[in-house]
Amino acid sequence: MSELISLTAAEAAAAVRAGELDARELFEAYRARAAAENLNAFTWVAAEAPEADGAADTPLGGVPLAVKDLFCTEGVPSQSGSRILEGYRPPYTATVVERLLGAGARLLGKTNQDEFAMGSSNENSAFGPVHNPWDRARVPGGSSGGSAAAVSAGLSPWAIGTDTGGSIRQPAALCGVVGLKPTYGACSRYGMIAFASSLDQAGPLTRTVTDAALLLSHMVGRDARDATSVAFPGQIELPRAEDLKGVRLGVPEELVGEAGGVEPGVRRRFEETLTLAERLGATVEPCRLPHAPHALAAYYLIAPAEASANLARFDGVRYGLRVNGDADLVAMYERTRAAGFGAEVKRRIMLGTYALSSGYYDAYYGTAQKVRTKIAEDFRAAFARFDLIATPTSPWVAFELGAKTTDPLAMYLNDFCTVPMSLAGIPALSLPCGLSEGLPVGFQLAGPAFSENRLLAVGHALEQAIGFDSGAARR
């Protein structure tokens, strides 16, 4: 069985397709692990392996897939980590999940997450925190912490998550797996329980860059049900690059300098990786993103503003939790939302409501949008000189559970290096680049819109050279 688990998803799919591996046996191996896990990574696990269903003839070969809770999956709990949606089973399936299942992936389970994807540690889940497989006393990152932990611990061959300001990349970094946030619009958002509509993107969390490419290749594409989705130019290709000849990497001073508060151990691994990139043929030079330090401030206005409207539908009228209002409509709204939402969600709804209020809109939301435009312009200017931009994914390795729960601002700093790319709508990849204090460190690469193939190719070459051993977490 352990041999099965050690296969990458791409290897497992190939084996099923070649008739060397039974898809149900593979599914059952993972299902048993997911059902017995003690990381609290799953909020729901499939009760049994699917019927023999011709998986061998599909591109993804019946390989089991863990899906972040917030993707709607017909008939299966989809709660977005919230008490207000406890037990909610949607009548339809998200486009991205539908596509992956259509390509032969099999739904293994739903993974734990920060409530409505708001958090960087997974401690904001109504269903309890997730533990980091590398150290159970530490957080897995968030908000896609369940997906990252499940892949890291070998509870699932691969998973999908969503990234609004770093929610795929940061937990991938903290759990030692690969995470990719695609270009905004590359993957349909239809059926993703929204946090911040202009930022949310689905993406893969996998053991290898190749797995990420394989999974992503069946996620992208225009969806008539999502007006903001676009046709991906060309296709996602499986990466083969072994060197980085001619690749120009820019390192933004604003993100990796003092202001970012990068830990020394993380900085060392980051710099070693840059040196490795140079050895593989890349050029590495400093670059400027002058407005990037303002990204967090802009993000914490735009995302909560959108969230304040997106979460208004949870009113107790049609689905989810309802607390009786004793015949008073407003009391029903207030009691339902008071009981159903956690503290961080309430904090952001209030922030966002305030930022959109009459008289404050221009100063807050309006200004934040201008900053967002400036940040996107910074990246455009940088990409005129550089192919990709490199930063640490997170300034820190995984921290202890409870270490930052009392200080929201410290928690928000997790996303210092990931939020600028989200605001600019550009793709970014995090891959493990070594350990610090025995915990994984993430290396982030960002490129222009629709440069996913480039990111995957460069990521693949680095991955081969780094030779990160993820096996330790998969016992």
Next chain:
Amino acid sequence: MSGPPARYEPVIGLEIHVQLRTRTKMFCGCEVTFGEPPNTRTCPVCLGLPGALPVANERAVHYGVMIGVALGCEIAQRSLFHRKNYFYPDNPKGYQISQYDIPLCRGGRLGDVRIHRVHLEEDAAKLTHEGHSGRIHGAERTWVDFNRCGTPLVEIVTEPDIHSPEQARDWLSLLRTTLRVLGVSDVDMSQGSLRCDANVSVRRAGTSELGTKTELKNMNSFAFLERGVRAEIARQIGLLQSGRGVVQETLHYDPRADRLTPLRSKEEAHDYRYFPEPDLVPLVVSPEMLAAARRDLPELPADRAQRFERELGLPADRARELAFRTELGDYYESALAADGDADPVALANWIPALVERIGSDVDPAATKVTPAALATLASMVSAREVSRDAAREVLTRLVEEGGDPRAIVEREGLGAIAGEEDGLAEVIERALAADPAAAEQVRAGNMKAIGPLVGFVMRETKGRAEGGEVTRLIRQRLGLA
């Protein structure tokens, strides 16, 4: 006239919501229907289920552009959808998708009223409150029907160019005809596909500053609009005359009591926190879309009235009377086409006579009177084959039983008599003999006295003689011509 005292001038602007007659809803594929069982035309999008996303309906955009073009608006090449945030059970997402600072259309004019803006949005669900209050407060239960939720709406906002309740009613009627001709809506006020709110203020005549306005809702017929606005003007003038000010508020018109009551402000006082809808891309109207809207534009009532005036020589009032009710204009033009020799002005004068007989809410095309029959009748009058009075009698018969006016005239012996061969001179002789005093007065120059003589002749000929001709012949006989 129960108009306001001359020293106050009402200032009225209208906000009209029009349900578009598209096959599907504004942001999802659910069918737009009326009268289906509740909650049978819904999907994750219009129910506001978690994860569902809106996609704008192309047809609704096309209709919006057509309305903008028809009203002479400037069409924005790029407009935005916004979220309008408020909590209410008829609003499943917690926000309505509407347009805000960059609407689809700006400016424009219809008749004598300027258009401020036209924008696209979605309708709310329908609430039914159980219990005596008729509102959600105090209701025992409230039922929500999401069939209506997401129906495409166009909101048309006028400038405050209306100055009387009658003008408000007439203008809304012109707007309705225009929208009906465009084919974009059922424009039925009783079914809610046309809804009108009014912003009303009054000011001292001769001043240009606007007074404090109130917003009137729930005027779901033309008559209620007129009555509601009239009641509000009177209420505001009363307040001003007694030295109290008008308070800006939203009022609900109760047609049964003819009274205006303030809506509870707690659920209505909102900061809507508009912001651009991130789930939709900007609405771009390409030159091709604009061309398609222009191509689909039929002749509009105002243009038709102008054509009736210019090409057919109708007086302005008559031209508008026919053009502003599409079915009358259509009937009139069919009649003209049926008789190439018909005099357009004379024929037009017969339409009101027909309407008077069939009722103002009946389409003449649905009656027994064919357009050709009316044209024939009008021509017979013009050719003096039948007198005007007799023709009215023939028209009444046509309404009752249809058929050919010539046959009716023949059968009933209603043909015109004029001159010697018809024995008219002989009847005139009898009239003069019957009332020699009147004859004498006329001879002496008192033309008022001719009335009884003409009346005698008309009675004797059972209306077959033409009154004007009879007058002329009497004057001639008495040596006055």
